[in-house]
Amino acid sequence: MKSEPPSRVGPLLREWRRRRRFSQLGLSLLADTSARHLSCVETGRARPSREMLLRLSTALDIPLRERNTLLLAADYAPAYRESGLDAPYMASVSAALDAMLTAHQPYPAVVVDRCWNVVTGNGPMALLMDGIPPHLLTPRPNVFRLVLHPDGLSSRLSNPGQIRGLFLERLLRQVHATGDPDLRELYDEVSGYPAPAEAEGGPAPAAGTAVPGPIQVPLRIRTPQGELSMFSTMATFGAPADVTLSELAIELFYPCDAFTAAALRALGGESGPVG
Known part of the structure; x- marks a missing residue:
């Protein structure tokens, strides 16, 4: 038998x-x-x-x-469905995402999936992605590749070493917490990128931006307008019953100083939404 x-x-x-x-x-x-x-x-x-x-x-x-x-x-049927955001019963979720992204303007905001692939973003987010080469944007932009790859945002950061350490620590914690093999593969890839040297020269920070603030490692980006300094918060949906919804996160960026806030307000209408 x-x-x-x-x-x-x-x-x-x-x-x-x-x-x-x-x-x-x-x-x-x-x-x-x-x-x-x-x-x-x-x-x-x-x-x-x-x-x-x-x-x-x-x-x-x-x-x-x-x-x-x-x-x-255990030979049981799955308990949670996995739906696309274009599914009819997900219409309220899509509307909520659109509302959050629009309301957050002129500051950048982006929606990501479980592997930090960009699902959609608002107009100011496109400003941060300006100049990113096509090979980092297809088939879908990934936040960790966009920020840490030498051809990406890393070359425009005033504090690339700090950001690299912060991002790799965040991703490794997520790998350990979830055991997700796709996240492990992403971590192995981005941690293998060459470590950047701290930027020298470039536009001087706006007056007052060197004063210590409540955010330990802000995102400091050199732009033609000057250095923009931002921090971010993450938002997720409470009590999700759908796999797709449970894996979505909204990252909302905020200015660390008055100069950055004014620059983002001036630039906010120049780009369309991402995704």
Whole structure:
């Protein structure tokens, strides 16, 4: 009699538990089960119910895409659909994104997917991408390539070493948190770019911009108008039930000083939206 192949769900679940640094007892308490049952699931001696897998996924804060992977590994149907932004039932989401991007003008804003590929952006974002060579814009611009590649924004930064360190640290944290192989591949690529030397010369910062501020590493970009200094915040959708929506993030840039704010207001109407 042919034996059944071992289930993949146990090893996957154990990998997520270890990534989140939970003991079996700690996770079982959060998921309202027993440590013994959890041990049996991880070793393949017990088949978890669909409800149990969803409870464990919630306790471990597993991304929706990977929750579907866990369910499929246990021979259950995925719990979360993955839709394009052009799907009819995503119309309210697309409208919300458009509203946020428009309202944020004249400051740059961009929507990215889980691998930091640009989905869309507002007009001021196009100003930051001015002069970026075509090979970094196709098939889709990627934020980490745009900023860290020697042919990209890196050559126009006044603090490229600081930005490189900040971006690589951010991406590596995301790799460890998600275990996403595509993010790991992106990290391996961009961390292999040659490390830039700190910029010398170029336009002097506007008066007052050297005063220490609340942002440790601002994005300092040299432009014909002078040095623009910005920081960013990230926004995501609360309680998403769609894989695509759960992986979208909106990065909103703000000026660090009055000079940058005035320059962005003056330039804001000169470019169309990105994407």
